[in-house]
Amino acid sequence: MKERYPWKKEYDIGIEEINNQHKKMLAIINRLYNESEKTNVSKEFIADIITELEDYADYHFSTEEYNFMKYDYKGAKQHILIHRQFKRKIAIFKEEYKKNNDILTEVITFTKNWLIHHILHEDMKYAPYLKTDKTNKQQD
Numbered sequence: 001m002k003e004r005y006p007w008k009k010e011y012d013i014g015i016e017e018i019n020n021q022h023k024k025m026l027a028i029i030n031r032l033y034n035e036s037e038k039t040n041v042s043k044e045f046i047a048d049i050i051t052e053l054e055d056y057a058d059y060h061f062s063t064e065e066y067n068f069m070k071y072d073y074k075g076a077k078q079h080i081l082i083h084r085q086f087k088r089k090i091a092i093f094k095e096e097y098k099k100n101n102d103i104l105t106e107v108i109t110f111t112k113n114w115l116i117h118h119i120l121h122e123d124m125k126y127a128p129y130l131k132t133d134k135t136n137k138q139q140d
């Protein structure tokens with residue numbers, strides 16, 4: 001099946017482990033979209049996918065943040081803050097969805113836009129530093 005939000009070459013940050021995690025996150029969002037298009041899907045089933053996205057984002061952010069420490073990335077503090085804001089937003093969406101089914105479209109659009117923007121504008125900033133070793137450390 002053709003994906004609603006396909007992976008594009010421009011999302012490649014040059015680090016395979018991180019790319020694979022980004023692909024997996026996008027795949028969960030695509031699954032959420034596909035399920036949202038069906039007529040007889042249970043609310044619990046959708047809620048479980050939102051939780052899966054939340055859990056996977058958590059795992060993925062931990063990978064990135066571990067690498068920020070490992071490579072002493074100078075932009076870590078700001079980047080971690082953005083991760084925290086996303087996690088808070090998902091937690092709010094989860095609560096909202098319990099009360100209001102209509103929010104699902106917003107959940108999908110927001111998470112898709114957020115992920116793509118985050119890859120292109122934030123993850124691209126750390127990519128060169130995580131690809132080099134300690135001897136090529138960024139200038140203070």
Ligand SMILES: [Fe+2]
Nearest residue numbers: 064118122123
């Ligand atoms: Fe990130």
